[in-house]
Amino acid sequence: MKFNIALLAGDGIGPEVIDQAVKVSDAVAKKFGHEITWKPALTGAAAIDAVGEPYPDETHAICAASDAVLFGAIGHPKYDNDPSAPVRPEQGLLKMRKKLGLFANVRPTFTFPSLLDKSPLKKERIEGTDLVFLRELTGGIYFGEKGRRDNGETAFDNCVYTREEVQRLAKKGFELAMARSKKLCCVDKANVLETSRLWRETVQAMEKDYPEVEVSYEFVDAVAMRLVQWPNSYDVLITENLFGDILTDEASVISGSMGLMPSASMGANIALFEPIHGSYPQATGLNIANPMATVLSAAMMFETAFNLPEEGKAIRDAVNKALAEGMVTEDLADGGKAYGTKEVGDWLAANI
Amino acid sequence: MKFNIALLAGDGIGPEVIDQAVKVSDAVAKKFGHEITWKPALTGAAAIDAVGEPYPDETHAICAASDAVLFGAIGHPKYDNDPSAPVRPEQGLLKMRKKLGLFANVRPTFTFPSLLDKSPLKKERIEGTDLVFLRELTGGIYFGEKGRRDNGETAFDNCVYTREEVQRLAKKGFELAMARSKKLCCVDKANVLETSRLWRETVQAMEKDYPEVEVSYEFVDAVAMRLVQWPNSYDVLITENLFGDILTDEASVISGSMGLMPSASMGANIALFEPIHGSYPQATGLNIANPMATVLSAAMMFETAFNLPEEGKAIRDAVNKALAEGMVTEDLADGGKAYGTKEVGDWLAANI
Ligand SMILES: CC(C)[C@H](C(=O)O)[C@@H](O)C(=O)O
Ligand SMILES: CC(C)[C@H](C(=O)O)[C@@H](O)C(=O)O
Numbered sequence: 001m002k003f004n005i006a007l008l009a010g011d012g013i014g015p016e017v018i019d020q021a022v023k024v025s026d027a028v029a030k031k032f033g034h035e036i037t038w039k040p041a042l043t044g045a046a047a048i049d050a051v052g053e054p055y056p057d058e059t060h061a062i063c064a065a066s067d068a069v070l071f072g073a074i075g076h077p078k079y080d081n082d083p084s085a086p087v088r089p090e091q092g093l094l095k096m097r098k099k100l101g102l103f104a105n106v107r108p109t110f111t112f113p114s115l116l117d118k119s120p121l122k123k124e125r126i127e128g129t130d131l132v133f134l135r136e137l138t139g140g141i142y143f144g145e146k147g148r149r150d151n152g153e154t155a156f157d158n159c160v161y162t163r164e165e166v167q168r169l170a171k172k173g174f175e176l177a178m179a180r181s182k183k184l185c186c187v188d189k190a191n192v193l194e195t196s197r198l199w200r201e202t203v204q205a206m207e208k209d210y211p212e213v214e215v216s217y218e219f220v221d222a223v224a225m226r227l228v229q230w231p232n233s234y235d236v237l238i239t240e241n242l243f244g245d246i247l248t249d250e251a252s253v254i255s256g257s258m259g260l261m262p263s264a265s266m267g268a269n270i271a272l273f274e275p276i277h278g279s280y281p282q283a284t285g286l287n288i289a290n291p292m293a294t295v296l297s298a299a300m301m302f303e304t305a306f307n308l309p310e311e312g313k314a315i316r317d318a319v320n321k322a323l324a325e326g327m328v329t330e331d332l333a334d335g336g337k338a339y340g341t342k343e344v345g346d347w348l349a350a351n352i
Numbered sequence: 353m354k355f356n357i358a359l360l361a362g363d364g365i366g367p368e369v370i371d372q373a374v375k376v377s378d379a380v381a382k383k384f385g386h387e388i389t390w391k392p393a394l395t396g397a398a399a400i401d402a403v404g405e406p407y408p409d410e411t412h413a414i415c416a417a418s419d420a421v422l423f424g425a426i427g428h429p430k431y432d433n434d435p436s437a438p439v440r441p442e443q444g445l446l447k448m449r450k451k452l453g454l455f456a457n458v459r460p461t462f463t464f465p466s467l468l469d470k471s472p473l474k475k476e477r478i479e480g481t482d483l484v485f486l487r488e489l490t491g492g493i494y495f496g497e498k499g500r501r502d503n504g505e506t507a508f509d510n511c512v513y514t515r516e517e518v519q520r521l522a523k524k525g526f527e528l529a530m531a532r533s534k535k536l537c538c539v540d541k542a543n544v545l546e547t548s549r550l551w552r553e554t555v556q557a558m559e560k561d562y563p564e565v566e567v568s569y570e571f572v573d574a575v576a577m578r579l580v581q582w583p584n585s586y587d588v589l590i591t592e593n594l595f596g597d598i599l600t601d602e603a604s605v606i607s608g609s610m611g612l613m614p615s616a617s618m619g620a621n622i623a624l625f626e627p628i629h630g631s632y633p634q635a636t637g638l639n640i641a642n643p644m645a646t647v648l649s650a651a652m653m654f655e656t657a658f659n660l661p662e663e664g665k666a667i668r669d670a671v672n673k674a675l676a677e678g679m680v681t682e683d684l685a686d687g688g689k690a691y692g693t694k695e696v697g698d699w700l701a702a703n704i
Contacts, residue, residue: 084553090543120477120581141493141511146546150514155550157511159493162502189594191442194498198507201436224602228580229472242541246598250576 002035003306006066008059010044011089012279013289014072020291020345021070021298027352028302028311039066043096044074044089054092060099063270068305070298071274077281097137101267103165104172105135107248107276111255114323115332119256121228129255131234132176135244136169137265142241161195161240166202172266173238174210180235184215187223187239187247199240220247227251252276259290259331262297264304271305273297287340290329292319295348318351354387355658358418360411362396363441364631365641366424372643372697373422373650379704380654380663391418395448396426396441406444412451415622420657422650423626429633449489453619455517456524457487459600459628460614463607466675467684471608473580481607483586484528487596488521489617494593513547513592518554525590526562532587537568539575539591539599551592572599579603604628611642611683614649616656623657625649639692642681644671647700670703
């Protein structure tokens with residue numbers, strides 16, 4: 001098969017980890033007889049510096065015309081202490097999500113047995129943790145009307161959801177639950193928020209179409225607790241944009257494997273794949289960043305965007321082998337030898 | 353001194369744990385020569401059953417005329433699966449907060465050395481944790497306009513904050529930081545929300561009035577992570593209502609001492625004190641609930657509402673002694689002998 005993949009390296013360590021994912025993907029393509037054409041495009045602070053815009057139209061055109069988007073990370077310290085600066089990398093992220101229609105952010109949290117002791121949680125609490133959040137990504141308070149009144153003395157943000165927005169996200173949640181252990185948790189604040197009540201009633205109405213799925217409804221504050229207490233009691237969780245932002249980040253640190261976590265953002269026509277970690281500016285150019293989360297994001301791309309599970313598995317197997325053999329960057333070296341970003345990427349490509 | 357204290361026992365285990373706090377408070381009053389008049393009043397499901405209203409006007413009148421409010425817990429399973437029921441215990445809670453003007457919820461999370469191994473987190477992560485959240489409690493998306501449009505197909509919740517609301521909460525935060533280790537963290541989502549940008553700019557403008565306080569600004573998703581990774585890196589945190597709901601609950605489970613955590617909600621004229629745990633309906637009437645969080649809430653009442661630190665310390669000392677001597681309920685017994693709610697209360701009162 002032939003694929004065009006938009007390549008958005010972004011800022012900080014983005015370019016370095018993206019390079020390794022390209023290398024590994026090319027090795028997979030070669031082995032399985034596919035042909036990948038990479039379409040690099042600017043985004044984030046790098047795009048602001050170059051063209052004054054964090055998600056330029058040209059980048060959007062490239063993404064929209066591709067079969068998938070592979071994304072590194074964006075964000076640069078020079079924007080960090082001024083959240084009201086007129087142009088910020090994050091705005092590019094939000095614009096990209098909206099314009100590409102990426103309404104479902106898929107964030108797995110799972111454990112690698114060899115990394116359990118990296119977790120802040122006790123081993124017996126996290127063993128076997130394997131959960132997936134589906135976070136709604138193009139609605140809610142992120143995209144509602146916002147502004148000031150009373151000469152700037154009053155600020156407001158509107159949170160809005162339509163039944164249709166909830167349905168398309170929940171549908172992905174039910175489908176994912178069917179493909180996994182048939183357990184779905186809808187996370188909301190229906191005891192306080194009207195949007196949450198819409199979420200809950202919409203999901204409740206869909207239960208009859210998936211009679212095998214066992215659905216539970218939990219308040220966001222309770223989930224914030226139970227995620228730390230018994231993360232392995234969850235399987236598929238669906239939630240709205242802001243709750244998802246908070247809970248997926250919370251969940252990411254419990255597994256101890258945060259540096260390895262991939263993610264996907266899916267829309268009707270296109271999907272984007274990226275590591276959950278940020279642009280880690282301090283490490284830029286040092287050849288120390290762990291490329292595995294990005295490489296595993298490429299595995300998710302083969303599996304979910306191209307429907308090629310064998311190809312995805314080849315990548316996962318290589319990563320597992322690297323972990324077992326200590327072919328790791330310094331974050332995972334634990335006193336043993338640490339390899340560079342590029343060396344780990346080369347090794348993974350050679351082991352496909 | 354003479355005090356009138358409104359006594360809102362509420363639902364579930366509320367009445368049992370409140371009884372112990374009354375006993376202990378009376379012992380303190382006796383020892384230090386104070387006179388307490390308790391003013392019991394209905395609230396929660398108990399109030400709905402009795403008068404059809406979770407926070408009746410009569411209860412409000414009693415609270416408003418008191419020197420402080422001591423609160424148990426509210427919530428009953430019969431309301432749990434229908435968040436859109438016309439009358440719910442939670443509505444009473446929100447109405448009470450609004451009508452009493454309780455704008456600042458004070459939620460400490462600290463560790464008891466003897467309970468460290470109850471935490472889901474590794475010991476070295478939580479040792480020394482001693483943080484306090486100040487959660488804004490009468491504004492934000494909880495109290496903004498909410499409703500439906502398009503024949504119920506679209507739902508909305510408005511999040512609104514005024515500079516004044518932020519200032520009065522932040523002022524308490526700066527003052528608390530001055531009385532503690534002079535570190536204040538403002539938690540927001542200023543990279544996305546206009547209300548958060550108002551929070552941040554308001555707090556930034558107040559920094560000059562407290563030159564000794566070191567202020568940091570962190571995004572809510574980052575705090576959700578770091579609370580699990582390094583809870584002991586925080587001291588005083590201030591945040592808006594919904595973020596506070598999620599983060600204070602998350603923080604409460606990390607210490608391993610959740611069953612012992614008190615809280616206060618303060619307004620301009622009156623303050624309310626309550627354990628952070630819920631109504632725990634399954635344990636109702638079984639004489640097994642741990643009364644210590646409620647007893648420690650009474651300690652906070654003496655300290656902060658009545659400005660009587662000695663009296664508060666007498667209660668804390670009794671609780672520490674009970675923990676050291678194994679005079680505990682089953683949740684803390686760990687294979688040793690477990691005492692009843694009432695027995696622990698009697699022992700604490702006798703040891704004042
Ligand atoms: C950078 C920020 C706007 C973004 C978000 O809140 O969605 C980030 O935290 C994320 O989760 O991808
Ligand atoms: C019961 C609910 C309305 C309440 C809240 O969200 O404020 C509770 O979770 C709390 O934190 O006191």
